[in-house]
Amino acid sequence: MKRRRTPEERYKYSIRKQQRALEDFAEHEFDWAKDLMLWYKLKKVEMPIDEYRACAFFLNKEYRNKPGSLTLLYEMNIRFHAELTEVSRENAFDILRWQFKSYTKTLEKGGY
Numbered sequence: 001m002k003r004r005r006t007p008e009e010r011y012k013y014s015i016r017k018q019q020r021a022l023e024d025f026a027e028h029e030f031d032w033a034k035d036l037m038l039w040y041k042l043k044k045v046e047m048p049i050d051e052y053r054a055c056a057f058f059l060n061k062e063y064r065n066k067p068g069s070l071t072l073l074y075e076m077n078i079r080f081h082a083e084l085t086e087v088s089r090e091n092a093f094d095i096l097r098w099q100f101k102s103y104t105k106t107l108e109k110g111g112y
Contacts, residue, residue: 025074026063033058036096054103069112076106 005013033055040047047055057063063070080099087095 022070022074025077026058026061026070029073029077030058030061032096033100036093036100039093048101050104051097051100054100054107057103057107066112069107069110072106072110072112073103076102 036051037047037055037059057069063073077099080102084095
């Protein structure tokens with residue numbers, strides 16, 4: 001006889017896909033944050049504070065201590081890519097810089 005799932009088990013099962021998407025998003029942005037910081041280091045240019053704050057947010061995994069912040073950034077990222085113009089080699093880092101500036105603004109507006 002098959003045992004029925006409790007409401008808690010059903011809930012955990014249903015959010016598993018969303019949790020995986022958020023984990024993938026955090027891992028992806030972690031890599032981009034490292035790349036952006038490396039780019040500034042190679043260019044020997046000081047990174048603007050708003051871009052640095054967003055990079056530090058992902059590199060230090062601050063989203064673990066701030067519930068809802070990763071979801072907020074994930075939703076912003078989805079909207080960002082829906083409205084995004086075509087990315088080329090010439091504008092890739094400008095778009096990445098703008099994206100991380102937007103993350104900082106979003107976190108500030110969200111109270112994080």
